[in-house]
Amino acid sequence: MLDIRIEKTTNPKQLPAADNPLRFGTIFTDHMFIMNYETGKGWHDARIVPYQPVVLDPSAMVFHYGQEMFEGLKAYKAADGRVLLFRPDMNAKRTNHTNSRLCIPEIAEEDFVDAVKAIVKVDEKWIPTKPDTSLYIRPFIIATDPFLGVRPSDTYQFIIILSPVGPYYPEGLDPVKIWIEDDYVRAIRGGIGEAKTGGNYVASMAAQLKAHEEGYSQVLWLDGVERKYIEEVGAMNIFFKINGTVVTPMLNGSILPGITRDSVIALCKEWGIPVEERKVSVDELYEAAKDGSMEEVFGTGTAAVVSPVSHLRFKDHVLKVKDGGIGALSQKLYDTVSGLQRGQIVDTRGWVVEVK
Numbered sequence: 001m002l003d004i005r006i007e008k009t010t011n012p013k014q015l016p017a018a019d020n021p022l023r024f025g026t027i028f029t030d031h032m033f034i035m036n037y038e039t040g041k042g043w044h045d046a047r048i049v050p051y052q053p054v055v056l057d058p059s060a061m062v063f064h065y066g067q068e069m070f071e072g073l074k075a076y077k078a079a080d081g082r083v084l085l086f087r088p089d090m091n092a093k094r095t096n097h098t099n100s101r102l103c104i105p106e107i108a109e110e111d112f113v114d115a116v117k118a119i120v121k122v123d124e125k126w127i128p129t130k131p132d133t134s135l136y137i138r139p140f141i142i143a144t145d146p147f148l149g150v151r152p153s154d155t156y157q158f159i160i161i162l163s164p165v166g167p168y169y170p171e172g173l174d175p176v177k178i179w180i181e182d183d184y185v186r187a188i189r190g191g192i193g194e195a196k197t198g199g200n201y202v203a204s205m206a207a208q209l210k211a212h213e214e215g216y217s218q219v220l221w222l223d224g225v226e227r228k229y230i231e232e233v234g235a236m237n238i239f240f241k242i243n244g245t246v247v248t249p250m251l252n253g254s255i256l257p258g259i260t261r262d263s264v265i266a267l268c269k270e271w272g273i274p275v276e277e278r279k280v281s282v283d284e285l286y287e288a289a290k291d292g293s294m295e296e297v298f299g300t301g302t303a304a305v306v307s308p309v310s311h312l313r314f315k316d317h318v319l320k321v322k323d324g325g326i327g328a329l330s331q332k333l334y335d336t337v338s339g340l341q342r343g344q345i346v347d348t349r350g351w352v353v354e355v356k
């Protein structure tokens with residue numbers, strides 16, 4: 001059990017008003033978790049303190065060479081008052097996978113989960129209760145050595161902040177239009193694509209702006225070498241239902257291994273739907289859209305859970321997915337995963353963890 005010192009705020013903020021839309025990532029709770037790392041000493045001084053600025057030396061390595069990682073998960077308030085997390089052990093495992101790629105020291109999985117539970121418990125009253133709302137949890141690690149040389153830092157801070165968030169789809173599932181990017185690339189095999197780190201996001205921004213200007217909400221990335229195979233959407237993994245089979249790009253080193261992706265694959269298999277994790281080319285999507293075998297397209301990620309896709313644009317071509325509506329499988333996956341997360345469906349897989 002991680003030993004955590006707790007210093008409560010003497011000046012609590014006002015909770016958001018009932019009609020506040022809780023726009024993603026704009027409101028933060030009263031407290032934060034921090035733990036320090038120093039070579040030779042390991043992770044130490046775990047504490048929960050009032051939410052406050054982080055004071056760093058301007059030469060801190062994170063500012064110059066991007067040695068940082070982050071995670072994202074949510075806490076949900078069930079109708080019976082229980083506070084639930086969804087597969088937080090997977091976030092702990094992925095943290096260490098990211099850390100090993102970025103030369104950041106490992107954190108014991110139990111300590112990661114203990115820290116998440118502890119901060120959620122302290123700020124439990126910030127978990128919104130309206131339908132489809134949740135408390136977004138953002139753990140992250142930054143390199144803090146005051147040094148301009150290029151090498152892994154000897155000191156780090158692991159911080160967790162919390163943010164109440166409203167429904168991703170205020171009016172129910174709403175299909176999105178997606179831009180297949182053929183100029184910029186996000187990641188290549190051997191790079192940092194499978195690590196959850198800011199570098200992948202800054203690499204994606206120029207294409208995101210371009211897509212927005214054209215009226216598309218998200219970018220779908222192609223492989224960085226042949227620019228031929230589908231990888232993922234900026235912060236979501238991507239699935240296609242073609243001729244009754246669910247197809248998703250295999251994890252190849254440049255795709256982020258989503259926990260929602262893993263859950264969706266497991267559910268489809270349980271339901272007897274064939275699932276293929278393999279290379280998916282743009283040409284195959286053209287064919288499937290043309291001959292009518294493309295039944296559904298959807299993205300998966302913690303923020304939206306399942307995000308149906310109505311249009312895919314590649315160069316000058318627009319591929320329309322069926323009637324542009326919400327596929328039956330997309331809806332069923334959304335209802336099942338969000339039902340499990342919120343305690344409306346009984347968990348038989350050990351995915352739901354209660355914060356006590």
Ligand SMILES: *Cc1c(COP(=O)(O)O)cnc(C)c1O
Binds near residue numbers: 072196260
């Ligand atoms: C976090 C993330 C995802 C989705 O992962 P989940 O664990 O399902 O939330 C997908 N792609 C990228 C690039 C991500 O950073």
